[in-house]
């Protein structure tokens with residue numbers, strides 16, 4: 387039994403996963419599990435993709451590395467995919483969404499290579515991550531939230547924080 391819930395914050399690169407996860411971790415005491423950082427630090431990859439300027443992730447190794455931590459509960463998992471995580475590990479999946487013009491500006495500011503920028507914009511427009519979340523987890527635990535502005539982010543924080551409180555009340559012995 388987990389004493390605190392595990393939450394995935396997912397969505398296309400640039401939607402605000404890391405920003406949300408960091409603030410939420412600070413506010414709630416849950417731990418920010420930055421998959422990006424873990425892939426780099428623990429070398430959970432099969433090399434570097436030059437065209438996409440990103441690591442080719444070894445998902446089995448990644449799951450092995452985070453398993454003990456996640457099974458304890460209280461993790462905010464920050465990653466642009468969610469279908470690799472076992473259903474039994476996860477209590478809530480938050481899919482962040484952004485308008486394409488806003489996403490374009492954010493990815494441009496990151497100097498993404500054109501091919502990666504276009505692919506991510508297409509992915510956001512086609513709702514790829516939302517579909518992935520709905521196919522991988524029970525519909526009741528998948529929540530879609532918009533992240534275009536700091537006001538929206540603030541309201542997302544309040545919602546997720548309230549959800550965590552409720553989860554803890556429901557799961558108290």
Ligand code: DAT
Nearest residue numbers: 399400401402403404405533534535536539
């Ligand atoms: P991700 O982790 O999904 O790649 P991020 O948290 O690094 O995204 O955010 C990308 C950039 O956008 C960063 O400069 C912070 C900004 N940002 C994120 N969410 C925002 C929001 N709701 N309102 C305004 N700016 C936001």
